[in-house]
Amino acid sequence: MRSTIAMVLAALVLGCGDAETYKPPSGSIPFEPERPDVGTPNPSTTYTGSDPFVLDAQMRMPTGVDLQRKVILRTCGPTNGVCHNQKEYPDLHTTGTFASAINAPCNLQPGTFGSVFDRCERLGDRFMMTEQKFKEIEIGWYEVVVGAYVEYGDNETPPSDAAGFHLHVRDVVPLEHGRAYWGTGTFLRNFINAQGAVEQLSIFTYNTRWWVLDDGRHLYGEVHDYQAEDMEALQKVGIVQGDQNRNGNFGARDGKSVPLLNPGKPEESYLVARLRGHMQGDPIPGTRMPLANQPPSVTDMLALMCFIEGLDPNAKEWNLSSSINYAGCSYIANPEALSLVGAGVHWADRVWPILQSSCGGCHGGSSPQAGLDLLSDGAWTRLQGFAFGNPQLKLIDPGRPEKSYLWLKLAGDGSISGSRMPLDPLGSGSRSLPQDQLDSIQTWILAGALND
Ligand code: HEC
Known part of the structure; x- marks a missing residue:
């Protein structure tokens, strides 16, 4: 695995600045398709x-x-x-x-950036400008806006969506707004060398005029017609974007x-x-x-x-x-x-009927217990609200039974205030719903607690 990465990197490094002979990684996985050892x-x-x-x-x-x-x-x-x-x-x-x-x-090859899961994001490559003495900054994402070349003056500010190269980085770039900086944009990546040590390599350089835009974490690089090939080569290198889905969260950051x-x-x-x-x-x-x-x-x-x-x-x-x-x-x-399908667990035909028949006697009518009406229309919507017994938690938190107060009450979790549900209407303490009903409710919550 490592040696493959090193080889791909070596290829990238060798190919730098040479758009003619540069061969991008084919887009397929850098896996070695070896048969596993079918031993005993x-x-x-x-x-x-x-x-x-x-x-x-x-x-x-x-x-x-x-x-x-x-x-x-x-x-x-x-x-x-x-x-x-x-x-x-x-x-x-x-x-x-x-x-x-x-x-x-x-998510190495997502169809669109929006389909990337935060926790699939990797540590981004880093960017620096050789002539400017700021510390290299992790790359969030980049975009090449296609359009006719417009020349901006050195003391002008190009618009945020100007045709050219847009690089969004993690920290504010310590350069002035409103003026161009001519310089060498350098893209850096860590890799592990044959000795097992971490080494930093420049994987691409791009010379152009740069501007700092917006909140300072947006760099704009001019792409003159004669630079188009370089820009193409840069994209082929496959810069690792730390915020690939562009939602402001660098997924690999928090480990x-x-x-x-x-x-x-x-x-x-x-x-x-x-x-x-x-x-x-x-x-x-x-x-x-x-x-x-x-x-x-x-x-x-x-x-x-x-x-x-x-x-x-x-x-x-x-x-x-x-x-x-x-x-x-x-x-x-x-x-x-x-079970993935939730074996047909839907709100209308499975979950609500359980709640109505096992809970509706107390959680219904004109003054439902704990102010929670599970019986009449709108029960699903009411379950989206916060719990009385723990205002930090919602009654139902889609996907998370462990954060859904109604579930915790049903499971008799140690954190609840009051009793496990359902209470016995005859006054002899709490009971538990039968296991299959509990499973259904849990599955429904896990599957997103849909109103279906
Ligand atoms: C015999 C009456 C009774 C039955 C049956 C009953 N409950 Fe309750 N429920 C109460 C009472 C009383 C409270 C308030 C005291 C407490 O929380 O222990 C309560 C509180 C709750 C709460 C807390 C609401 C909040 O916002 O803090 C939830 C959730 C709840 N019940 C769910 C259910 C579910 C689900 C069922 C059916 C499986 C059920 N209950 C059946 C009497 C009942």
Whole structure:
């Protein structure tokens, strides 16, 4: 992996300033499509319980190789956009490329910038101007505005959408507004050399007149007709943008960036989140379900989650032919919670009827308990409001049961004030809703708590 990156970088560096012979990275993944070593499977404890989903998964998908063939290949087929936003990345068609998705960046080739998930953003390349002594600044995003060349005077200010090169950076550039600076824009990237040390390399330089616009974090570089080729070459280099989706949040900054498959952490694997439509409550931009194909079943999801959970985060290579350790997998406690479809869990035909029949006796009528009317029309809208018992939390926080006060009341969470719900109308304390009803409500919240 590293050597590949180094090679690509070397190619980029060599190609600098030479638009003729420069070959851009082909746009496909820099993975080595090697077959994994199909050695002897690791001995791992076999599940001996009786859960039908676990038994089914263990029988049909004993190893990562089976998982790739039976689930991934079908789900990430070339015709749908679950694993990739639009283009061909990531290629998960072989066990080898599937293995390479472990710890590989996500959203490398988004269709549009808006479809990038914050936590897929990487540390951006950096920018400096050789002649100006300011510290290099992380690049957020850039854009080339196409249009006829207009020459602005050295003491003029080009408009914010002037034809030319626009570079949006993380910090304010300490140069004056309202005047041009002639100079060498230099794009820098860190990479790891053969000795394992971090080195900083200039991956591109662009000479032009620069202006600082707007809030000081917007640089404008002039693109004269004779510079068009240089500008094209710059774009081909593939500058890493730290705020690729342009929402002001540099996703890799807070250490929350995630890869496609995160060894040991299924909940923070982009592939899983893409199937679910959210990651730990944050919505994932883009199409949620593999609409065209058969969506992964509970068994499929169980295999995927247990596979990822069982990957050693400290390993450098992973053997997909090892047995998936179902016996030691945390998800076997409640495989049904992995259901993606929400098994038909909709507000109107499932969730609201539960609330009406189990709660409406107290949470209805002219003076509902705790001011919460779950019985009459508008119940869904009322659930979007804040809780009386904890004004920090909403009754329902779409995607996050753990932040939804109504859910916490149903689960009897330690943080609630008052009693677990539902109270027993005969006055003998609290009860719990039956497990399948709880699962439905939880699934509905996880899937976005839609009014459907
Ligand atoms: C027997 C009457 C009774 C039933 C049945 C009942 N509740 Fe309650 N509920 C109360 C009372 C009384 C309170 C206020 C005291 C408390 O919070 O413990 C309350 C409070 C709540 C609150 C807190 C509201 C807030 O804004 O803080 C929620 C949420 C809630 N109930 C949900 C439910 C749900 C969901 C059900 C059905 C599964 C249910 N309740 C069934 C009597 C009932």
